[in-house]
Amino acid sequence: MLNVYLIASVVLVSLLGAEETKNEAASAANYEFTTDVSKMMKILINSLYSNKDIFLRELISNAADALNKVRFQALTDKDILGEGDNAKLDIRIIPDPEENTIAVVDRGIGMNETELIQNLGTIAHSGTQRFLDGVENGTSAVDLIGQFGVGFYSSFLVADKVVVTSKRKGDKQHVWVSDNAQSFEVYPDTSGTDLFRGTKVVLHLRDETYSDAKKIKELALHYSEFVDFPIYVRMERDMNDPEAQKRAAKQEEEEEEDEDEEKPRGETSYTTEEGKVYDFVHVNPRKAIWLRDPKTVSESDYVEFFRSLTRDYTGNPLTWTHFSAEGDVGFRSILYIPEDMPPVDTSDNAKNSAVKLYVHRVLITEEFDAFIPRYLAFVRGLVDSDDLQLNVSRETLQESKTLRQIGKKVVRKIIQMISEMAEKAESEGDPSYEKFYRTYHRFLKMGVMEDIPNRRRLARLLRFNTTKSEKTPISLDDYLERMRPGQSDFFYIAGDPATSNIQQSPFLIPYKKRGLEVLFLSDPVDEMVVREMKEYDKKLFICVTQVEKKALTTESEFEREKLKQWKKRFKPLVNFFKEALGEKVERVEVSTRLAADARTPCVLAHVEGSASANMERYTRAQNRADPRFYVHESRKVLEINPTNNLIKRMNVAVQQVEAQGIDGPDFDEELEERDAADEELEGNRKKLETMALLLYDTAVFESGYIIGDSNAYAANVYDVLTRMTGLPNAPVKSDEHLAKEQAKDVDDEPEKKESAKETEGEEEDDDEEEEKKEDDIVESEEQEEQEEARLREERRQKKMKEEEEKKKTDKKERQKEEKEEL
Numbered sequence: 001m002l003n004v005y006l007i008a009s010v011v012l013v014s015l016l017g018a019e020e021t022k023n024e025a026a027s028a029a030n031y032e033f034t035t036d037v038s039k040m041m042k043i044l045i046n047s048l049y050s051n052k053d054i055f056l057r058e059l060i061s062n063a064a065d066a067l068n069k070v071r072f073q074a075l076t077d078k079d080i081l082g083e084g085d086n087a088k089l090d091i092r093i094i095p096d097p098e099e100n101t102i103a104v105v106d107r108g109i110g111m112n113e114t115e116l117i118q119n120l121g122t123i124a125h126s127g128t129q130r131f132l133d134g135v136e137n138g139t140s141a142v143d144l145i146g147q148f149g150v151g152f153y154s155s156f157l158v159a160d161k162v163v164v165t166s167k168r169k170g171d172k173q174h175v176w177v178s179d180n181a182q183s184f185e186v187y188p189d190t191s192g193t194d195l196f197r198g199t200k201v202v203l204h205l206r207d208e209t210y211s212d213a214k215k216i217k218e219l220a221l222h223y224s225e226f227v228d229f230p231i232y233v234r235m236e237r238d239m240n241d242p243e244a245q246k247r248a249a250k251q252e253e254e255e256e257e258d259e260d261e262e263k264p265r266g267e268t269s270y271t272t273e274e275g276k277v278y279d280f281v282h283v284n285p286r287k288a289i290w291l292r293d294p295k296t297v298s299e300s301d302y303v304e305f306f307r308s309l310t311r312d313y314t315g316n317p318l319t320w321t322h323f324s325a326e327g328d329v330g331f332r333s334i335l336y337i338p339e340d341m342p343p344v345d346t347s348d349n350a351k352n353s354a355v356k357l358y359v360h361r362v363l364i365t366e367e368f369d370a371f372i373p374r375y376l377a378f379v380r381g382l383v384d385s386d387d388l389q390l391n392v393s394r395e396t397l398q399e400s401k402t403l404r405q406i407g408k409k410v411v412r413k414i415i416q417m418i419s420e421m422a423e424k425a426e427s428e429g430d431p432s433y434e435k436f437y438r439t440y441h442r443f444l445k446m447g448v449m450e451d452i453p454n455r456r457r458l459a460r461l462l463r464f465n466t467t468k469s470e471k472t473p474i475s476l477d478d479y480l481e482r483m484r485p486g487q488s489d490f491f492y493i494a495g496d497p498a499t500s501n502i503q504q505s506p507f508l509i510p511y512k513k514r515g516l517e518v519l520f521l522s523d524p525v526d527e528m529v530v531r532e533m534k535e536y537d538k539k540l541f542i543c544v545t546q547v548e549k550k551a552l553t554t555e556s557e558f559e560r561e562k563l564k565q566w567k568k569r570f571k572p573l574v575n576f577f578k579e580a581l582g583e584k585v586e587r588v589e590v591s592t593r594l595a596a597d598a599r600t601p602c603v604l605a606h607v608e609g610s611a612s613a614n615m616e617r618y619t620r621a622q623n624r625a626d627p628r629f630y631v632h633e634s635r636k637v638l639e640i641n642p643t644n645n646l647i648k649r650m651n652v653a654v655q656q657v658e659a660q661g662i663d664g665p666d667f668d669e670e671l672e673e674r675d676a677a678d679e680e681l682e683g684n685r686k687k688l689e690t691m692a693l694l695l696y697d698t699a700v701f702e703s704g705y706i707i708g709d710s711n712a713y714a715a716n717v718y719d720v721l722t723r724m725t726g727l728p729n730a731p732v733k734s735d736e737h738l739a740k741e742q743a744k745d746v747d748d749e750p751e752k753k754e755s756a757k758e759t760e761g762e763e764e765d766d767d768e769e770e771e772k773k774e775d776d777i778v779e780s781e782e783q784e785e786q787e788e789a790r791l792r793e794e795r796r797q798k799k800m801k802e803e804e805e806k807k808k809t810d811k812k813e814r815q816k817e818e819k820e821e822l
Contacts, residue, residue, distance in 0.1 A: 030185050032183045058155075059152070060231065062152055066109050067089045069109040073109070088107065092233075096211060100205050103200055105199075110199055111167075112166075116186050152201075155201065158206060158207055166195070173195060220283045223362065224284060224361075226361040235280075236278055237279050288384070289305050302317070302322070305334070310336075321416075322334045328402075328405065329385065329387045333381060335410070335417065336379065341439050344377045355379055357382070357385075358384040360386060372410065372411070373447070376447070377443070418433075418436065421436055441523070449532045466479070466517050466518060467503075467518045480537055489539055490539055491518045491543075493508065493544050494543070496522040502704070507603060509593070524618045543606075546612070547639075567590050569642070570590050572654050573640065576654045580692040580693065594643070602639060605637045607634075610635040616634045650692075656684075660681050687723075
């Protein structure tokens, strides 16, 4: 049995010492890399690999390929494995901070001199892949396993010099050396250390951080945790650290109790002559459970694997799926939905996907642009395929057609997993889907908008409250089943019932009267979702707050004639509203749907295709946070209710004001009296305009919009309240102000008395003359007042007669209308 210390010495001794180099110079053969390799290495070193850490993944993957080859040959040639430690198929990684090197040693098939020159001097294909292709085709491709692929050249990302020592069983041991990435040497190994079988790669590092054992352990665990063969990293033990000794003892105990390992692993620690103690730490003791039959995997195994995969050792999965796919491309996969939402980046620039891609149990990458769409970024799991090509950089797999095919199948499987949860909720009352939807509903809605091929499947998973199901959300399929006969569309209103008054919205009245169910789109993005969908099961989504569509108007001849009469009767008020509101609205219409409820005077609808109140409010809020966000503005239409008493009275008042403005008062009096009449007419018009603005602003917030000028709205309210009280619209002096005026009057009292004495004599002389003039003026004013009183009384009598006649006329019209309605 080969001594453990001897194994360590083999990997620690430099094969290119100064004296040995002189002796070997005569037998060393110099080679230039082929043109393809030179070009490839320039691309690789400068741009192909964006992360230098992957060099270790590539070397471990090549070592695993070599071990696969020797394990396959051992099926027919048992002697190839040897005995004792030589028969153990493992990979050992030895960082050496003192020498600034790192060595990767495997007991694989090894290479002879010719293979070293061919495999490391020319671009080789993936040995494992070509072997599998050969087995499927019935050809002899066994010798291809163990050849180094392009990944070997990633060593030059971190190393100035690479030394490869390799040996096939029964052949001579050779050394391959390159220190400039342009040429290499191959010569027999005369160092005296025998590998027996396998390959050792020693990298002379540029960056000393890669000689740190802790960093190497983390990289090996991250990229190669599920490689089929044991991976050991040599780490120096601190003899003064009792915790380190406990961990080492515990690890040895666990490894002795491990019953899953087919072959013994050998020693895990040794002591050098200098007294240093090293542990070979097993970094990948856990097995790839996705390779097992799902029937043999327990629930606790799945939970434990989820926690190790996510590095969240207290979290739990909500559900999972374990499956394998066959056909043009084969792979195995385990996918989880976490119970609690993990950190997720859904921005446009996000590339990280939590679904990891493995090839032959080797982690390839966690960053994808299109493999898993961003709306499924909350899913955790992995995909392992043996069918992906590895003859080029593994990072280019993201662009392969095969990977896109895998991505499509994985997405379908995730949607199927969610659908099964929803079905269990409906059939068995399982609460899992309710919890899932509460946590991840916005991801589903993002998928409905972005994933057109899977839109139908995702739309079936959406849930909404309705006018008939305010507490329990229903699916769109449930809505379809509950549609009334003849109903051709989905109806919805946008707004959250918990924070708004949409449940009492006047827009819902005609739908409730007809027994039609209306969806509540309570989430800010819901309306964007249905606008993007446009239809479901060939039925359109119709917003009830938009201008009335033909499908909702009455079809009877009587009601059509009634609407025609209303339009004619309220034409003066419609025109008045247009003039008063100006560009605030696109048009004003008489509404038939409001006629069912005489309490609501008017509502503010939006033109079909334009933004609703909810959409406008939401996009304005987004624009305030980010000015680049486009604001969707609503094209508003004011609908007035012909059965509302306030609207009826306004219509009469508008006609009266217009009649006075056209004919004018029948006066033959002076200009001053006509001006007073015009002033009264203008005041009445302003009152009506104020009422129109107040009605509009009230409809604005009742319909869900935001009032643009709140100060103007408040001023109109205060003006109306002042008129209602009959108080003068003038400032009232405060008590403090009145006290100051009284104090001032007291201070000025002496001055006023002195001035009065001085002028008293002069005033006595003029008293008689002034009294006479005043008597004349009083007499004249009394005559004028009597004349004005007479004229006012005549105008009042005349106006009363006109109003009386008008009332009689209106009464006759109403009686006529009531008879027609009956």
